[in-house]
Amino acid sequence: MEGKQVGLRDLFSMQFTSPGFSRELLKVVGDQQPDACFQCMKCSSGCDALKFQGDFRPHQLVGLARLGLRDRLLNAKLIWSCTTCSYCREVCPQDVSPVDVIKALRRMAVKEGQLLEDHRKIAGYLFKTGHLVPVNEEVMELRKKLGLSSVPPTTHAHPQSLEEVKKLLRATKFVEIIGGGGGSDR
Amino acid sequence: MIDKRYAFYLGCITPNRYPGIESATRKIFGRLGIELVDIPGASCCPAPGVVGSFDAMTWLVVGARNITLAEGLGLNILTVCNGCFDTLFEVNRLLREDSKLRDDVNAVLAKVDHEYRGTVEVRHFSEVLREYGIENLKKHIKKRLGLRVAVHYGCHLLRPYEKKKIDHPMVPTLVDELVKAVGCESVPYMTKMMCCGAGGGVRSAFLKYSLEFTKRKLEELKKLNVDCLVNVCSFCHLQFDRGQKEIEKLFGEHFAIPVIHYSQLLGLSMGMSPEEVGVRAHVISCDPLLEKLTSGR
Numbered sequence: 001m002e003g004k005q006v007g008l009r010d011l012f013s014m015q016f017t018s019p020g021f022s023r024e025l026l027k028v029v030g031d032q033q034p035d036a037c038f039q040c041m042k043c044s045s046g047c048d049a050l051k052f053q054g055d056f057r058p059h060q061l062v063g064l065a066r067l068g069l070r071d072r073l074l075n076a077k078l079i080w081s082c083t084t085c086s087y088c089r090e091v092c093p094q095d096v097s098p099v100d101v102i103k104a105l106r107r108m109a110v111k112e113g114q115l116l117e118d119h120r121k122i123a124g125y126l127f128k129t130g131h132l133v134p135v136n137e138e139v140m141e142l143r144k145k146l147g148l149s150s151v152p153p154t155t156h157a158h159p160q161s162l163e164e165v166k167k168l169l170r171a172t173k174f175v176e177i178i179g180g181g182g183g184s185d186r
Numbered sequence: 187m188i189d190k191r192y193a194f195y196l197g198c199i200t201p202n203r204y205p206g207i208e209s210a211t212r213k214i215f216g217r218l219g220i221e222l223v224d225i226p227g228a229s230c231c232p233a234p235g236v237v238g239s240f241d242a243m244t245w246l247v248v249g250a251r252n253i254t255l256a257e258g259l260g261l262n263i264l265t266v267c268n269g270c271f272d273t274l275f276e277v278n279r280l281l282r283e284d285s286k287l288r289d290d291v292n293a294v295l296a297k298v299d300h301e302y303r304g305t306v307e308v309r310h311f312s313e314v315l316r317e318y319g320i321e322n323l324k325k326h327i328k329k330r331l332g333l334r335v336a337v338h339y340g341c342h343l344l345r346p347y348e349k350k351k352i353d354h355p356m357v358p359t360l361v362d363e364l365v366k367a368v369g370c371e372s373v374p375y376m377t378k379m380m381c382c383g384a385g386g387g388v389r390s391a392f393l394k395y396s397l398e399f400t401k402r403k404l405e406e407l408k409k410l411n412v413d414c415l416v417n418v419c420s421f422c423h424l425q426f427d428r429g430q431k432e433i434e435k436l437f438g439e440h441f442a443i444p445v446i447h448y449s450q451l452l453g454l455s456m457g458m459s460p461e462e463v464g465v466r467a468h469v470i471s472c473d474p475l476l477e478k479l480t481s482g483r
Contacts, residue, residue, distance in 0.1 A: 048381045052398040083399070084235035084386035086345035090355045097346075106239040115240065118391045123240065126248075130229035132236060133198035139205060142467050146209040152201035153224040161227025164298040168251060171294050174244040 021068035025104055034101045036094040037062045043088035043098045049081050056081045058088050058098035065101055074109040080116060110177060123178040130155025130165045188317045192264035192309070193256035194222035195274065198230050199420040200266055204427075206464015207420055210449040211266050211311065213463075217326050217456055218318060222264065225255045231273035234342065235386035238273070246287070247294045249277035253308070254300040262307040264314060266449060268419035269385070272342035274308040279349060310343055312418045312448065313352050316360055320367045328457035330369025331479060333413040335451075337361045337372050338403070338426070340419035341381050364448060365416055368455035373412050377403045382417075384425035394436050400429040404441045413475050414444040416451055423447050427469045444472040454479065 025034060043058040050056050056078055064073055073079060082102045089097040109115075115123075126132050131154065135143075140150040155162040169175050192215075200207050215222050231249060232238075238245040253274060256263045265271040281288045282304045292301055315323060339358055347355040356379060362372040383389070383399025404426070407415060417423050427445040434440055445468060453463040465472040 048383075048399060051402070052395060080387065080391055081395070082235075082386050083341075083381045083383060083388045083396070084239075085341040085381035087341075087381075089346050103235075103239050107242060110240045116387075116391045119236065119240070119387055122236065122390050126230055126232060126237065131198040131202060132230045132233055133202050135202040139202055142464070143201070143205045146205050146462070146464055148201075148205055148209055152196055152205075152208075153226050153228075154196055154201065155227060155229045156202075158227035161229070164227070164251065164300075165229045165248060167298050168247050168294060169244060171297055172241060172244040172247060174241055177241055177244075 021065070021070040025065055025101070025108075034062055034065060034096055037066060037096045038094065039063055040093065042091045042093065043096075046087050046091060048085060048087065049083060053078075053081050058082075058102070061105070062096060062098050062101050065105065073105055074112060074114060077116075079105050079109065115178065120178050123174070127166060127169050127175060127178065130162045188314060189220070189262055191221040191223055191261055192314070193225050193259050193261040193306070195225055195228060195231075195252065195256070195263045195265050195270055197265070197267050197270040197420065198233075199269075199424050203424055204420055204447070204464065204467075206467055207266055207423065207447045207449055210447070210453040210458070210463035213458060214449055214452050214456060215264075215311075218323075220314075220318075223259060223261055225252070225259065225263075228252050228255055231270040233269050233387075234273045234276065235269075235388075236390070239387055243290070243294070245273070246277055246280070246291050249273050250281060250291050250295060250302045251298070251300055253278055253306065254295065254302050256306050257303055260305075262309055264309050264311055266311050266418070266447070267421055268310070268340040268342040269421045271308065271310045275350065278304070278306075278308050310352070310418070312343065312360055312364060315364060315452075320363055323364075323367050323452075327368055327455045329455050329479070331451070331455050333370045333475065333478065334373050334411070335365055335370045335414055335416045335446075336375055336407050336410065336412045337365060337378065338382065338415055338417045338422055339379065340417060340422040341385065343418060361416070361418055361448065365451065368452060370416075370451070373410055375406050375410055377406050382419075382422040382425040383429075384421050389425065393432065396425070397429055397433050397436060400425055401433050401437060401439065404430065404433070404443055405439075407443055408441055412443065413478060414446050414472070416446050416448055418448050420447065430470050442470060442474075444468070444470055444475045446472065446475075 041059045086099050144150045151157045344355045353360040365372050383396040389396040450463040
């Protein structure tokens with residue numbers, strides 16, 4: 001699907017289908033109803049991401065998911081184009097919530113090791129510092145000027161709290177997902 | 187009900203990139219007689235569209251740990267970033283609604299001796315200010331600012347409406363009322379409810395594409411000749427402030443539109459100095475706007 005538009009023919013070519021995918025997906029989407037989509041395109045018609053990336057169409061992603069085109073979806077960089085603004089969830093007449101379908105697809109892709117390199121990097125900061133965006137020297141100076149503690153009272157100032165976060169990230173296997181604690185210090 | 191004290195949840199961008207927002211927030215709530223209590227050892231929320239897109243259990247347990255810290259303090263949580271608000275609000279909601287999920291999360295939290303109990307609420311500072319009351323808020327205002335501002339709500343304050351029920355998810359008025367309270371005009375614009383472009387891990391993975399959103403909004407605001415963009419989310423704030431410099435580099439377009447978090451705007455109107463609320467530390471200079479304030483034009 002990368003770079004290539006998904007058309008009607010793709011939607012009807014069933015050779016990529018994995019049986020049970022729709023059901024597998026339903027299990028990870030929570031209280032939403034991806035199966036109820038009737039392709040009204042209301043989500044795509046107001047999608048901001050689609051304005052800048054024409055082949056990102058939430059209704060098509062949901063359609064492909066319902067048809068079980070598992071591998072094509074999980075391998076597509078396209079599922080990472082969503083800013084999760086949730087406009088689609090607000091307008092969907094069927095309670096499908098494409099944004100939640102997309103997030104579920106992402107989690108399935110990550111489980112298969114399809115994590116983007118930049119995401120692997122910032123995830124590493126979470127493990128190393130407890131923050132996706134850690135403090136730096138320049139901001140520490142600014143904090144002092146503002147009359148704040150140079151290091152914020154977060155995991156940055158509480159090593160034992162950082163250890164707790166690390167323990168949790170090991171317990172959920174997040175560390176394995178991101179490939180060992182990576183991420184350089186910033 | 188408005189509380190006398192809140193657990194002030196900082197997150198990442200606020201303390202680690204825009205501490206002016208943190209300092210302004212502490213001061214404005216102090217003036218209102220509402221105490222903000224630190225949450226020692228809090229971590230990243232973690233980001234809803236990033237960690238929430240990687241692994242659900244990680245998102246839930248790290249979010250739940252932050253909530254348990256506030257539970258320990260016996261205080262409801264106050265946030266100044268839509269991303270933090272979304273994660274903590276949604277984790278709190280999911281764990282309250284689903285006892286099986288709560289058990290699963292608590293089984294992991296037990297490893298670090300925490301237990302989620304579901305005893306606190308998660309609030310965004312803008313709705314707390316609304317509850318404080320616009321008229322009551324006006325009593326603390328020393329200077330009507332008289333600026334023409336563009337309000338940017340950001341996506342995760344209001345959506346999903348069905349769960350958050352804070353304001354209309356497409357045509358809200360909450361922040362517009364707050365900027366009017368400090369004597370500013372909220373200029374209507376077409377792309378008002380458009381996303382800043384930063385969320386969902388898009389900024390970190392595809393910077394140029396994420397800035398397309400930002401640029402589209404700035405293009406409209408330039409035509410409308412507003413004094414600044416006012417936001418209620420530290421991540422949107424970063425995307426508009428830093429983003430303008432990145433847009434210059436990547437697209438060669440120059441906007442120079444000052445970006446102000448509502449906590450900072452309110453601080454200025456309460457008589458705080460630009461230094462106190464940290465607006466001089468922004469990437470995009472706020473000088474034109476500050477000059478306008480001092481000259482009273």
